[in-house]
C-alpha cells in the first residue's frame with residue numbers, strides 16, 4: 386500500500402496555507418465524513434468528505450482537522466488510534482504516529498480526546514469556521530464549547546464567537562481548478578467516456594437497463610475508477626423522461642431511445658456525462674429530429690462558453706434554442722418570446738443547463754457574487770446539459786414524441802479564450818453513435 390496522501394503532501398499543504406490565510410481571527414473545525422450503517426453491522430461504502438479530503442488527502446473516518454492561523458501549531462489532526470483487532474476486520478489505520486508522519490500536522494491527538502480538547506481550541510477565536518448540520522454530535526460539541534468559552538470570559542460582556550460556514554470558503558477555492566486538478570478531471574472524464582462507449586457497443590434490443598448499467602460501471606472500474614461519482618441513470622423509452630430514474634430495471638425495446646447519465650470518480654474528482662441513443666442502433670425519423678434539436682442547442686451552448694460569460698446566459702441560450710425546437714416539433718404553439726416569458730418551455734425542459742463539477746458532481750462554489758451571477762473565469766469546470774422530455778401521458782404532444790427524452794451532457798473547463806471539452810471522447814453525433822451501437826464484436 387502506498388502511504389500518505391495521493392499526489393504527495395505538497396498539494397494539501399498549499400491548500401491549507403491558502404485557507405489559513407482566509408481564517409484570520411478564527412479557527413476552522415473540519416470533520417471527516419461519517420460512516421453510515423446500512424443495516425445491522427453493514428456500512429455503506431465510506432467515502433471521505435470532499436472538503437476534508439481537499440485539505441488533507443486523508444481517507445479515514447472519525448477524524449477532524451483543526452486549522453488555527455493564530456496558533457504556533459496551525460494544523461492539528463484528530464484521528465483514530467491504531468487497533469490491531471479492528472484492523473484485522475477493517476484494514477490498516479494510520480493511527481497517531483502514521484498521521485503525523487505522512488500527513489504533516491503540527492499536532493495529532495486521538496479522536497477520543499476531541500470533545501474534551503475542543504473548549505481550549507475555540508477559547509480565543511472570534512470566529513468558528515465550521516459546517517453545521519452534517520454531524521449532530523459535532524454540532525452539539527461545538528455549540529457547547531462556544532458557550533463555555535463565552536462563560537470563561539466572565540463579565541466582560543463578550544458574546545459567543547461568530548459561526549461561519551467553512552464550506553463556502555473552501556468551495557471558492559475548489560471552484561478554481563489547478564493544473565493537477567484539471568489533469569485528474571481529464572482522467573475521470575476520459576474513463577467516464579469509455580464507460581459510455583462500452584455501453585453503446587453492447588446495447589441490443591431485449592437487454593435490460595441494468596445490463597447496460599453493469600457494462601458502464603464495469604468499464605469504469607476496469608479503467609481504474611475509484612467509484613461512481615453518483616448513481617447511474619439508465620433509462621429506456623419513457624424512463625428517460627424521469628430525471629432521476631435509477632431503478633434501471635426495464636427491458637429495452639427496439640424502437641426506444643436509451644438515456645445514460647453516468648460518471649466515474651477518479652482521484653476524488655468525477656466526470657458527469659449523459660448520452661442518448663437508439664437501442665437498435667438506428668435513429669428513426671422522429672428520434673432523429675428530436676435528438677438533432679437538442680444536439681444543436683448543446684453544441685451552441687458549448688461554443689458560448691468563454692471567460693467573462695455567465696452560466697445564466699448559457700442557460701438562457703439553451704432555453705431559446707429549445708423553445709424554438711419545441712415549436713418546430715409541434716410541442717408548443719406561439720412566439721418564442723411569449724413562450725419563454727410564460728415559462729411554457731418548462732414543461733419540456735424543467736432543469737438547469739449547468740452546474741459546477743469537481744470533487745462533487747454538483748461541486749462547491751458560489752453561483753452568484755453580491756447578488757449578481759458571477760462571471761466565468763479560466764479553470765472553472767462545469768457541465769453543459771440541455772435536454773428535452775415529453776411525458777408519455779402528454780396527450781397535447783404529437784404522438785410520435787410522447788415518452789421521448791433526450792439529454793446530452795458534456796463537461797467543460799474554461800480556458801483563455803473558450804473552453805476545453807473534457808468529455809469529447811464520448812460520441813454524440815448521429816453518424817458516430819450509429820457506428821458504435823451494438824458493435825461489440
Ligand SMILES: [Mn+2]
Nearest residue numbers: 657768770794
Ligand atoms: Mn450533470
